[in-house]
Every structure is written in structure tokens, then in C-alpha cells.
Amino acid sequence: MNCKKLCILIIIFIIFTGVSAFATDPENSISNYDVSVRINTDGSLNITENIKFTSLRGYNNVAIFIEKQDGEEIEINNVYMLDKNGYIECTEISQEQWDINAFMxxxxxTEEFGYLRLKVYGRFSSDNGTVVVQYTVKNAVKRYYDVAEYKRTHIFKDQNNYISNIDISVYLPIEANMGLVKSYLHGVLVGRKYFENNHIINFHIPDIVPREYVEARVVFPENIVFNAPYSDIRPKLPEILQEEEEYINSDKSDLLRARESAANKAGRRAMAEKLAQRARITFSILSLIGSGIGLYVLFKIHKKLRKLKKLPLPKDLRHIVRLTPAEVRFVISRGRTGARCIMASLLHLVSMGALEIKTVPSKYIRSEHNRNIMVFSIKEGLKPSMSLSEAFLYELIASAVKIYGEFNPDMLWEKAQKTEEAQELKSYYDEWESRVLKEYFGKNILESDLVFYRNLGIITGAFLFFAGCIIPVAFSIWAGYLMLPVGLVLFMYSIRMQKYTDYATTQYAVWKEIKHRFSSMNIDLSNLPAWMGNGSVLLSYAIALTAEKNPAILNEILDLGVNEVILNDYDVMQLSQLIKQTMHIMTMAFSSVQDAN
Amino acid sequence: MQYISQYCLQVSPEACKQYFIVEKTEYTKEGIKDNMFENFLWMLLFIILTVWAGLHFVKKQPKMIWFVILSELALICRFVITFVIFSSGTDTTGTDGLIYHLVAKDVAKQIKSGIPIWSLEYKFTWYTLLVGIQYAIFGVNRYAAAFTNAFFSILTGYFLTDIALNLKFSYKKSSFIGIAYVLMPSMMVWTADTRKEALTFLVTVVTWHVTLKLLKEREWPKYKRILNISLICLLLWVSTQLRLYMLFTLGGGLFVSLLLHYIKTRRKSTLVFGCTVFIFCILVVFTTVFVNIENHHALPKAAEETSDEGIKSEVNSIIDIILSKDIPKAINGFLTKPHLEDVPDITDISGHNLLIALVQLEMILWYLCMIIALFGILDTFLRWDPYLLGIIAFMISYTLINALLSEEVADTYYRYRAALVAPVLLFADYRPLVNRIRNIITRKTLY
Incomplete structure (x- = not known):
């Protein structure tokens, strides 16, 4: 691989891989985190957590962490998830639960060190999901000699989530004097707490970032939880106040760093998202422009060719360009050759006196009346001047005659059924076809402006095809896919545009006209070129034009006289059947080998 | 013992590990040593089989012996990976591989208790049944099942190389395709465990291989053709049992290929082949797909709605899933995830810098491979090769089905996409198209 190719590949590669980074997914985030804690007189808690997720990466499950301190017993009462039809109650996965519903x-x-991991499996959409968890925690409130203490971590440091609107409401079992209730919030720099209706302590944290945590602590008179056992009979308040004093004075640089880090990360993500958004918009516009350019080039080429198509048909067909029957078949069928093309060439060689025809019954025709097909052999004498493709065909027939004594189409079908011989036959066919095309396209040379348009079309088409495959995948944009069909159509159209050139369209029109005259039984030799001047030649061209299927035309041709005596012995129906059966064998053989290479 | 579906395992392997009540078997660390001799015999068997099969595939080209040697190396690498994966015990390690192994053990127990094969109860995938049969015959040994997968993977490489040779690619290019396939790192990991990937890829590649042979070989007697068509039908059914949607992707690709082939060649044998595949696919839809669709764990949202309303509801659910997706983003995800920056987050390799670098390198090579394959795909359109066009149809349908229906999880995409590696490698050559275009644009005529 030389440097140039390598550079091109590297550029394409960088474009492709570099942009994949834009398609980053946001981390899981939560837009609302409401916690309602009801403290019971026995020191247990009834907690309801209502969590609204706004983006989920692995969207078929979410994890919720529940703190479990020493001596606590946690019982999950209810888990609900919001479905499109409302809340549905989730059930715990039971043992021996085999079916797929286990995860819907x-x-x-799962109990881990210091917490329970509650995983909810369900039908979350990729960008939102709501889960409600209700659970009871026994032995949660610590009752001391002087005060009772509620202290829980609601959001863990390692939870690694972005959470907004955290509201924690702690309900005391009975009303209490405001002055005797103290509340503390740990793990965040910004947060608000307030006492409501003498028994509700509210905490509101606008948002937290990864590495921050939320711990709520409420200290209240111990007689409120009068049914709870004492954890310790010593006074606890001074110790609590001391701890809180220490917390206030503690180094909170880790929380600051968490904020900074989150801000940086958010900045980077915002920048990446902005760049991705810009890239998407830019490439959407570029895709539309690219598709537009592709369509414009297609239109220009088409217009140019349409212009050429409007060239008038020559009134006098005597001076038309001489084409062999094979070329005529190629022109009239818009680029196909096949068995009909070969048959027309063979009969043209017969009309030129290079080959002669015999008829023999075919092994592969199933008919009770007539199984005859044409077989060809070399006619001794002067070798007429032949076109490239006909000379090649003649040589092939000659070599077959040398081995088998004649060229029988049955032999083609037999070859087509053997793997290696089929490949050989296909290579002969390809060689012959390439000569037909070479002859034809040797005359059908593109003008320089058409060459320019063709090359422009090919290059633009290929470029748009590649861009249409790469850009929409890399940038996840719909508009990019538009380039794919535009590029493919432009590429194919440009590659095949020689079919629609001045020369090609004229030839097509001329031979269509001749075909029309054949079918309207208007075969006036005086109005046709001299080289089509006898019945034998006309027969070969009629086959190329698919006109021999009409018995009346065949009759007309026979009336003009064919130089092969044997054909003169046949009536129209017999000749028609003979041609049909011969061509049937050849069609089967040559179609069958189209995939052999 | 409690089983947890692949659905859960893909997203939370660590939680699943917590949930397994592990049965104590002989395959603990101590047990491994005791069974080392048995494992050694298994490895030796597969090494010999690899050499034998390799020599059979390259018998026409003795120079390709290095290809067999490299394949052998790839097999040994897989053995090493198997030992590394199972180093903490065969009954506790892995995600999908572990669950399939545990289900297979249960299947083996059922077989040993005298339950006939057709009445066996198995879950998740037909692969568990096959492994269960292996366990019942040769004894429960997860290593042996993993080694079998490793061998299947090497066989897939051989068949892939043979496809390339039959497509008249040079020996050098064909063997490069095969070697690239067997040495691809992710391919090694997916096929060195008791996962179903190795068998799925083998079935896919063998199906295409037999199809190519059927299209190319003209001298096969009728009975041989019928046998091979029957084999393809069987493989289609097996692939459907392994992954439900494979019927549509593989069957669809085959149908496109055969239809275009018939249009091009008008061969009756192709018509018969195509009609057989079509009719068989319809039969499998009714007898296998509709029966199993409700339990198809790859559909993230489908199951709950199906219990009452059946297929109609399932189809509606599938449509809902598709409509809920950002389609270009889903296609991006399937073809390009895990993105380079996300590789360190893959649970299985998190923290292993070497493995992370290896996966990142593979992703870069995969991106390159896809870009180069575009040249081959455009060239195929130009040549209008029915066989390769069928493979393109298979790749497109496989991509779309996975992108639109699979979970949006990088690991899942990474694993499911591996089925595309083999066919994409067949197109990964820029030279034919570049030469063709160069030939055209430097001339004033087409020929």
C-alpha cells in the first residue's frame, strides 16, 4: 500500500472513529428523590422513597441503596414502578423462578457491607422511570437517657449519581417542642432544613454530584419514642453536639473537590454534547448538501443525455452504422447479450457462408413430434471477413468441430452441468461478450464533456455512498442516510451512462424502428442497408430483434430467400420451432453458467 | 438452585452471582487438578481434530500449512483463556456461560434419570440442551464444553476460508480472512466459554458454505443435493433455536441470494432450493418462532404483555420497542459500541489495562474493517453477485433486528455483533473496486 492510499484510509478512519466519541451516553441521573420517614413510637421507621430517574443506561433495571446499620432489621413492604398505565406492584424474585417474567x-x-442493594427489574424507557419503595426499619432510632436520635444515610458517597431535588421529611410520632428538636445535614455543602407543624423535619437539597452524600440526623426528646428500648442509658446529647461541632469545623475540601470535579465533568460533557450537537447539525446540513449535489449531478448528466436523446431519427435507414447482430441484440436489450445474441451471431456466420447448418434431434427436447435443433459445422472455402466477436465464435465452432465433428448445442448444456466445464464455457462466453462490447463501445466513444460527467458521477456517487454509510452511523443522524441511495443511484447511472449516449440512443432508436418495421410487416429491402440485403442476413437480425417469434415475419423472410438450402426445406412453423428449440438449449446452457467463474 | 436469565445477567452480573445458590461439585479449585488429566485428553483430541480438519481444508495448497499452525495457535489461546476464566471455579464464574452450564447440568440429570430427549425441559436456548447431552454422555465438565466451543470456532474459521476460496479469492487473502477471524480477541473470549456464540457462528457460516457449494457444484447427484438442502433446512432450524430472529436474517439472506441467483441463471435446481427454503422458513415460523417468541429473552419489554393476548400483543410490543428507539442512535450503538472511551466500563474487563487496550485495539480494527468492507460491498453491487448480495442482505437484516430490538447495552451489542465479523471480512478488500473504477475513469469507453 503506498503512502497516498494509507493517508486516505487514515483520514477516513479518523473521521469515523473520532466522531464515535460524540455519541456519549449521559450517566444515570435522578430528577426527584423524595423520602418520607415516619418514626414510630417503638423506634422503628416506615420509609417511603419515591425516585424519578431521568436517564438510564442499562434501562431494564435500577439499583437503590438502603442503609442497614448494626442491629437493624429491614423489611421491604412494597416496591412499585411506574408503567405507562400507572404504578405496578413489583414482586421479589423467588427461587426456582425460571420464566422470563422473572425480570419484568x-x-x-442483596445485602452488602453496610447497605442493601435493591434492584428493580422492569420495563423502563430509556430516558425515564419512577420507582417507589416502602420499607420498615426496626431498631433504627437510638434511644438514650436524654435524647433519641435518628441518623441515616439516604444517599451514599459511592452511589455516583447526579441527583436533583432531594426532599427528606422526617415525621415524629407526636408533636414536639421546636426548641428541643435539632436537625443536621451532612455530606453536602448546600442544603436547607426546617421544622414544620411541630412534628415534621424537612431537608431539602437542591442537587448533589458524585462523591457527595446525604446523611440526615435528627435529635429529639427521647420520650417521643416511648415504646422503644434504650440503646444506652447514658446521656448522649453532649456527645452529639460535640460531633456536630467537629463536623462543622472539619475539612470539607473533599466535598469541594467533588463539586469541582462534577463541574469540570459537566463542563466537559456539556462541551462534548455541544460539539456533538454541532457536529450533528453540521453533518446533517452537509448530508443534505451532499445529497443535493448528488441529485444535481444526476440531473445534469440526465439532462445532457436527454438532450442527446432528442436527436432526430435518420429518415433513410440505408446509411445507418453497420452493427453485427450481436451488437444489435446488445443495443436493443439495453446491455444484455445471452443465448439469443449468440444464436443471431451463428446465423449471421451462416449467412456469410462461414458455417453450415444441419438438424438433428436433441437429447434434451421433450417433444413427441419434432425434437430437432440446429447443429453447426464449418463450411469449407473462403473465410469471409468477420467481426472480432464473430471471428472468436467461428474459432470456437471450428475447435468444437475438430473434436466432435460438429457444434451441437446439446454439448453446451452437457458442459453446463459439469463444474469445471461450466467454468470453461463461462470463460469463453465472457471472452466472446467482451469482444462484442469492445466492438460496440469502440464506436460508442464518449465525448470529452460526457467523460467529465461520467467520471464526476462515478466519483461523487462513490463518495456519497461511503459518506451515506459512515456519517449517519457515526453521528446518529437520519439525514446522512439520504446520501446512501443518492450515491448508489448516481454511481450506477454514471457507470452505465454509455447506454444513453448520442450514439447509443441513436442506435437504439434506429434498431427499434427496424424492429417496428419487422413487426408491421413492412420489410422493404430497398429501404434497408445493403448489408442486410438477403433473407439469411435478415433472419439473423430478426433473431437479434426478437422478431422471429412472429410466424408471419418468418414467412416474409423465407419469401426473400435464404441461402441455406436446408432452411428452405422447412415451412414457417417448423423453422420457428427449430429456432425456438435450438435457442432453448442454448439459453439453458448459457444462463446456467452465469454464476460459474 | 436458582437460575437467573441472561436478560438480567447482561446488565448485572455481580447481582446474579449473589443470587446463585452454588451447588458444590467436584469442579472447585481442587477438583480442577483432579480433572486435569481428563481436560488434557479433551484438549489433545481437539488439537488433533484441528490438525486433521485443517489439513483436509488446505490439501490442495500445501503452502498453507502455516494457516493450520496459526489456527492451532488460536485454539491453544482459547484453551488458555478457558483456564483463566474458570480459575475461580466452574460453578461460580461467568454470566451467560455460567447459566447455560447450570441449566445443562440439569438437562444431563434429566437424561440420566431416563427422560427421553424430546421431553427434556430446558430453558433460555437450545444450546443448553446440546451441552446437557454432552454432559450426559461424557460427564459434567464445563471445560470440555468450552473446549468444544473453541474447536467449533476454529472450524468456523476453516469454513470461512473455504468460502473465500470458493469465491475465487487468492489463497493468501482467503487464509488471511480465516486467520483474522480465529485470532480476533473478542471472538476468542466469546468462544472460550460455555456460551452459544461459537455454535451460532458455526451454524451461520456452515449454512452459507453449503449454500455456496450447492450453487457451485453442478455434478452432485440428486440425492446429494437433496441431502444438502435438507442440511441447510436443519441448520436454519438449529439457528432459530439458538437465536429466534436468525430465521429471518439467515433465511431472508438465503432467500434473497437464491432469488437473485435464479433470476441470473434460471437454473431449476436453484428454484427448487429457494422454494424449499421459503416453505421451510414459513413452517419454522409457525412451529418454532410463534411457540418460542413469548419466552424470547432478548426482547426487553415483551414478555409481560404476551401472557394474555399472545402473538398479536407480542408483535405490538415489538413495534412499540422499535418506535421507542432513536433508530440512527441504535444503529450507531450496534455497529460501533463499545466506543473507545466506554471500554474501561465493561464489567468483565474493568480494571485490566491489558484487556482494555486489547478491546480498544480490536474496536479500531473493527472500524477499519467496516470502512474497507464498504469498498467490497459497492463492488458486489457492481458485479451483481447473487451469493454476496445475499450475504449483504443477511448483514443488513441482522444489524437492523439487533439494533432495533436488542438491549442498549454495550456488552450485548459487542457480543451480538460478533456474528457479523465473518461475513464482513469477506468484503474487506478495497482493491477490486479501486481497480475497476480506475480502469473506467481512465478510458473513454467502458471496455
């Missing part, structure tokens, strides 16, 4: 609206609990 279910939850699992």
Missing part, C-alpha cells in the same frame, strides 16, 4: 416488574435484594 420484579426486584431483588
Amino acid at each position: 416488574g420484579t426486584y431483588s435484594i
Whole structure:
């Protein structure tokens, strides 16, 4: 690989891989985190957590962490998830639960060090999901000699989530004097707490970032939880106040760093998202422009060719360009050759006196009346001047005659059924076809402006095809896919545009006209070129034009006289059947080998 | 013992590990040593089989012996990976591989208790049944099942190389395709465990291989053709049992290929082949797909709605899933995830810098491979090769189905996409198209 190719590949590669980074997914984030804690008189808690996720990466499950301190017992009462039809109650995955429903609206609990991991499995959409968890925590409130203490971590330091609007409401079992209730919030720099209706302590944290945590602590008179056992009979308040004093004076640089880091990360993500958004918009516009350019080039080429198509048909067909029957077939069928093309060439060689025809019954025709097909052999004498493709065909027939004594189409079908011989036959066919095309396209040379348009079309088409495959995938944009069909159509059209050139369209029109005259039984030799001047030649061209299927035309041709005596012995129907059967064998053989290479 | 579906395992392997109540078997660390001799015999068997099969595939080209040697190396690498993966015990390690192994053990127990094969109860995938049969015959040994997968993977490489040779690619290019396939790092990991990937890829590649042979070989007697068509039908059914949607992707690709082939060649044998595949696919839709669709765990949202309303609801659910997706983003995800920056987050390799670098390198090579394959794909359109066009149809349908229906999880995409590696490698050559275009644009005529 030389440097140039390598550079091109590297550029394409960088474009492709570099942009994949734009398609970053946001981390899981939570837009609302409401916690309602009801303290019971026995020191247990009834907690309801209502969590609204706004973006989920692995959207078929979410994890919720529940603190479990020493001596606590946690019982999950209810888990709900919001479905499109409302809340559905989730069930815990049971043992021996085999079926797929095990992970639709279910939850699992795993106990890890210091917390429970509650995983809810369900039908979350990729960008939102709401889960409600209700659970009871026994022995949660610590009752001391002087005060009772509620202290829980609601959001863990390692939870690694972005959470907004955290509201924690702690309900005391009975009303209490405001002055005797103290509340503390740990783990965040910004947060608000307030006492409401003498028994509700509210905490509001606008948002937290990864590495921050939320710990709520409420200290209240111990007689409020009068049914709870004492954890310790010593006074605790001074110790609590001391701890809180220490917390206030503690180094909170880790929280600051977490904020900074989150801000930096958010900045980077915002920048990446902005760049991605810009890239998407830019490439959407570029895709539309690219598709537009592609369509414009297609239109220009088409217009140019349409212009050429409007060239008038020559009134006098005697001076038309001489084409062999094979070329005529190629022109009239818009680029196909096949068995009909070969048959026309063979009969043209017959009309030139290079080959002669015999008829023999075919092994492969199933008919009770007539199984005859044409076989060809070399006619001794002067070798007429032949076109490239006909000379090649003649040589092939000659070599077959040398081995088998004649060229029988049955032999083609037999070859087509053997793997290696089929490949050989296909290579002969390809060689012959390439000569037909070479002859034809040797005359059908593109003008320089058409060469320019063709090359422009090919290059633009290929470029748009590649861009249409790469850009929409790399940037996740719909508009990019537009380039794919535009590029493919432009590429194919440009590659095949020689079919629609001045020369090609004229030839097509001329031979269509001749075909029309054949079918309207208007075969006036005086109005046709001299080189089509006898019945034998006309027969070969009629085959190329698919006109021999009409018995009346065949009759007309026979009336003009064919130089092969044997054909003169046949009536129209017999000749028609003979041609049909011969061509049937050849069609089967040559179609069959189209995939052999 | 409790089983947890692949659905859960893909997203939370660590939680699943917590949930397994592990049965104590002989395959603990101590047990491994005791069974080392048995494992050694298994490895030796597969090494010999690899050499034998390799020599059979390259018998026409003795120079390709290095190809067999490299394949052998790839097999040994897989053995090493298997030992590394199972180093903490065969009954506790892995995600999908572990669950399939545990289900297979249960299947083996059922077989040993006298339950006939057709009445066996198995879950998740037909692969568990096959492994269960292996366990029942040769004894429960997860290593042996993993080694079998490794061998299947090497066989896939051989068949892929043979496809390339039959497409008249040079020996050098064909063997490069095969070697690239067997040495691809992710391919090594997916096929060195008791996962179903190795068998799925083998079935896919063998199906295309037999199809190519059927299209190319003209001298095969009728009975041989019928046998091979039957084999393809069987493989289609097996692939459907392994992954439900494979019927549509593989069957669809085959149908496109055969239809275009018939249009081009008008061969009756192709018509018969195509009609057989079509009719068989319809039969499988009714007898296998509709029966199993409700339990198809790859559909993230489907199951709950199906219990009452059946297929109609399932189809509606599938449509809902598709409509809920950002399609260009889903296609991006399937073809390009895990993105380079996300590789360190893959649970299985998190923290292993070497593995992370290896996966990142593979992703870069994969991106390159896809870009180069575009040249081959455009060239195929130009040549209008029915066989390769069928493979393109398979790749497109496989991509779309996975992108639109699979979970949006990088690891899942990474694993499911591996089925595309083999066909994409067949197109990964820029030279034919570049030469063709260069030939055209430097001339004033086409020929």
C-alpha cells in the first residue's frame, strides 16, 4: 500500500472513529428523590422513597441503596414502578423462578457491607422511570437517657449519581417542642432544613454530584419514642453536639473537590454534547448538501443525455452504422447479450457462408413430434471477413468441430452441468461478450464533456455512498442516510451512462424502428442497408430483434430467400420451432453458467 | 438452585452471582487438578481434530500449512483463556456461560434419570440442551464444553476460508480472512466459554458454505443435493433455536441470494432450493418462532404483555420497542459500541489495562474493517453477485433486528455483533473496486 492510499484510509478512519466519541451516553441521573420517614413510637421507621430517574443506561433495571446499620432489621413492604398505565406492584424474585417474567416488574435484594442493594427489574424507557419503595426499619432510632436520635444515610458517597431535588421529611410520632428538636445535614455543602407543624423535619437539597452524600440526623426528646428500648442509658446529647461541632469545623475540601470535579465533568460533557450537537447539525446540513449535489449531478448528466436523446431519427435507414447482430441484440436489450445474441451471431456466420447448418434431434427436447435443433459445422472455402466477436465464435465452432465433428448445442448444456466445464464455457462466453462490447463501445466513444460527467458521477456517487454509510452511523443522524441511495443511484447511472449516449440512443432508436418495421410487416429491402440485403442476413437480425417469434415475419423472410438450402426445406412453423428449440438449449446452457467463474 | 436469565445477567452480573445458590461439585479449585488429566485428553483430541480438519481444508495448497499452525495457535489461546476464566471455579464464574452450564447440568440429570430427549425441559436456548447431552454422555465438565466451543470456532474459521476460496479469492487473502477471524480477541473470549456464540457462528457460516457449494457444484447427484438442502433446512432450524430472529436474517439472506441467483441463471435446481427454503422458513415460523417468541429473552419489554393476548400483543410490543428507539442512535450503538472511551466500563474487563487496550485495539480494527468492507460491498453491487448480495442482505437484516430490538447495552451489542465479523471480512478488500473504477475513469469507453 503506498503512502497516498494509507493517508486516505487514515483520514477516513479518523473521521469515523473520532466522531464515535460524540455519541456519549449521559450517566444515570435522578430528577426527584423524595423520602418520607415516619418514626414510630417503638423506634422503628416506615420509609417511603419515591425516585424519578431521568436517564438510564442499562434501562431494564435500577439499583437503590438502603442503609442497614448494626442491629437493624429491614423489611421491604412494597416496591412499585411506574408503567405507562400507572404504578405496578413489583414482586421479589423467588427461587426456582425460571420464566422470563422473572425480570419484568420484579426486584431483588442483596445485602452488602453496610447497605442493601435493591434492584428493580422492569420495563423502563430509556430516558425515564419512577420507582417507589416502602420499607420498615426496626431498631433504627437510638434511644438514650436524654435524647433519641435518628441518623441515616439516604444517599451514599459511592452511589455516583447526579441527583436533583432531594426532599427528606422526617415525621415524629407526636408533636414536639421546636426548641428541643435539632436537625443536621451532612455530606453536602448546600442544603436547607426546617421544622414544620411541630412534628415534621424537612431537608431539602437542591442537587448533589458524585462523591457527595446525604446523611440526615435528627435529635429529639427521647420520650417521643416511648415504646422503644434504650440503646444506652447514658446521656448522649453532649456527645452529639460535640460531633456536630467537629463536623462543622472539619475539612470539607473533599466535598469541594467533588463539586469541582462534577463541574469540570459537566463542563466537559456539556462541551462534548455541544460539539456533538454541532457536529450533528453540521453533518446533517452537509448530508443534505451532499445529497443535493448528488441529485444535481444526476440531473445534469440526465439532462445532457436527454438532450442527446432528442436527436432526430435518420429518415433513410440505408446509411445507418453497420452493427453485427450481436451488437444489435446488445443495443436493443439495453446491455444484455445471452443465448439469443449468440444464436443471431451463428446465423449471421451462416449467412456469410462461414458455417453450415444441419438438424438433428436433441437429447434434451421433450417433444413427441419434432425434437430437432440446429447443429453447426464449418463450411469449407473462403473465410469471409468477420467481426472480432464473430471471428472468436467461428474459432470456437471450428475447435468444437475438430473434436466432435460438429457444434451441437446439446454439448453446451452437457458442459453446463459439469463444474469445471461450466467454468470453461463461462470463460469463453465472457471472452466472446467482451469482444462484442469492445466492438460496440469502440464506436460508442464518449465525448470529452460526457467523460467529465461520467467520471464526476462515478466519483461523487462513490463518495456519497461511503459518506451515506459512515456519517449517519457515526453521528446518529437520519439525514446522512439520504446520501446512501443518492450515491448508489448516481454511481450506477454514471457507470452505465454509455447506454444513453448520442450514439447509443441513436442506435437504439434506429434498431427499434427496424424492429417496428419487422413487426408491421413492412420489410422493404430497398429501404434497408445493403448489408442486410438477403433473407439469411435478415433472419439473423430478426433473431437479434426478437422478431422471429412472429410466424408471419418468418414467412416474409423465407419469401426473400435464404441461402441455406436446408432452411428452405422447412415451412414457417417448423423453422420457428427449430429456432425456438435450438435457442432453448442454448439459453439453458448459457444462463446456467452465469454464476460459474 | 436458582437460575437467573441472561436478560438480567447482561446488565448485572455481580447481582446474579449473589443470587446463585452454588451447588458444590467436584469442579472447585481442587477438583480442577483432579480433572486435569481428563481436560488434557479433551484438549489433545481437539488439537488433533484441528490438525486433521485443517489439513483436509488446505490439501490442495500445501503452502498453507502455516494457516493450520496459526489456527492451532488460536485454539491453544482459547484453551488458555478457558483456564483463566474458570480459575475461580466452574460453578461460580461467568454470566451467560455460567447459566447455560447450570441449566445443562440439569438437562444431563434429566437424561440420566431416563427422560427421553424430546421431553427434556430446558430453558433460555437450545444450546443448553446440546451441552446437557454432552454432559450426559461424557460427564459434567464445563471445560470440555468450552473446549468444544473453541474447536467449533476454529472450524468456523476453516469454513470461512473455504468460502473465500470458493469465491475465487487468492489463497493468501482467503487464509488471511480465516486467520483474522480465529485470532480476533473478542471472538476468542466469546468462544472460550460455555456460551452459544461459537455454535451460532458455526451454524451461520456452515449454512452459507453449503449454500455456496450447492450453487457451485453442478455434478452432485440428486440425492446429494437433496441431502444438502435438507442440511441447510436443519441448520436454519438449529439457528432459530439458538437465536429466534436468525430465521429471518439467515433465511431472508438465503432467500434473497437464491432469488437473485435464479433470476441470473434460471437454473431449476436453484428454484427448487429457494422454494424449499421459503416453505421451510414459513413452517419454522409457525412451529418454532410463534411457540418460542413469548419466552424470547432478548426482547426487553415483551414478555409481560404476551401472557394474555399472545402473538398479536407480542408483535405490538415489538413495534412499540422499535418506535421507542432513536433508530440512527441504535444503529450507531450496534455497529460501533463499545466506543473507545466506554471500554474501561465493561464489567468483565474493568480494571485490566491489558484487556482494555486489547478491546480498544480490536474496536479500531473493527472500524477499519467496516470502512474497507464498504469498498467490497459497492463492488458486489457492481458485479451483481447473487451469493454476496445475499450475504449483504443477511448483514443488513441482522444489524437492523439487533439494533432495533436488542438491549442498549454495550456488552450485548459487542457480543451480538460478533456474528457479523465473518461475513464482513469477506468484503474487506478495497482493491477490486479501486481497480475497476480506475480502469473506467481512465478510458473513454467502458471496455
